[in-house]
Amino acid sequence: MTAAPRRVLIADDHPVVRAGLRALLEGAADLDVIAEAGTGEEAVRLAVELAPDVVLMDLRFAGTGGGIDGIEAIRRLTAQAPGLPVVMLTSYSGRAEVVRALEAGARGYVLKAGPPEDLFRAVRAAAEGGLGLATEVVGELVGQVVSPAAELTEREKEVVRLMADGHSNRSIANALFLGEATVKTHLVRIYRKLGVDNRAAAVSEAVRRGLLELM
Template sequence: MTGAPLRLLLADDHAVVRAGLRALLEGEPDLVVAGEAGTGEEAVRLAAALVPDVVLMDLRFAGGGAGIDGVEAVRRLAVAAPGVAVVMLTSYSGRVDVVRALEAGARGYVLKAGPPRELFRAVRGAAAGALGLASAVVGELVGRVPDPERELSGREVEVVRLLADGLSNRAIAGALFLSEATVKTHLVRVYRKLGADNRAAAVSEAVRRGLLDLA
């Protein structure tokens, strides 16, 4: 192997998980861990400071609603460290989570329970500008080619999730830091794309399409 090793930043709220990942990754001659973050906010700060080749980002961080999740961290990284690739490393393989992460700009999506070779492949691929998806994730997306006229954006999915929680337009605006007018615009688009004419019908159709899990 020639050239400098790929520098990685690990972002996960569990120190034990980070330690395991570090040991696994640094067993590869071309990979080195440059830093670790325990929150989404810390991941953004460290990525901007360290400028690693790839960030391995957990999808969901513990600590309640005060902190940002992995998807929001990916969005912020696009501004704070635009040249840094992100691979999501998570326990969640649901289609809606995969779509949200990829729309935010992630270049890979790997499951923590998957084989190490998929993780290595995704990291190296992301660093080279490719897209690396775990086989289980590909299975979630097969046969579901997005239709731009009917596919909800990541933000629209967030709006529908809050609709399902029973929030009013004002409450949704507060939760997403948007104006009520912007929320109404999102709802118009959501209704059109889902073929719904009210909130209940929109939520029902979103569940049918696999965009929401109300279990």
């Protein structure tokens, strides 16, 4: 007896991209596209209503009038439809993007410019409860996701708290009786550990991880 095809929901803000993905996926006998979404909000709504086997989610929904991005959509799905596999589809392979997606709950990460085999493998792996990653991004995870996230030191947590309060590097240095060069060194380490590249993102990630509540 032949198994039923895996039901896939495509979420991307570009109609041409959605059409291409649909044609590609439906060319595989074991995959069936059941719906398309053009925004993160629509993706969450349809995923909850239709309960697909896998959601193929765009990382960034450009030009959607301030709507949610793929990361936030995954977080909402995690709360509203626990266990629903999501594969992130993106043009970005940077470590910070990969880490954010996987930590939000994505079960796969595929590059739009990658080979179709990566897409098929990721969708099937996610549907079966595994993790599907494009070959190009696996290297980004070494020492970052496959191993436990690096912990911030108590001093680094103090720096993040002061950043959250709006303090400049000089103000942080004065408050902690440090030199500005030392504060900059702490910031570099904090950014690396949190997988971000600026102050606002560092504070946001620290809040999401609950680090500010620990201080």
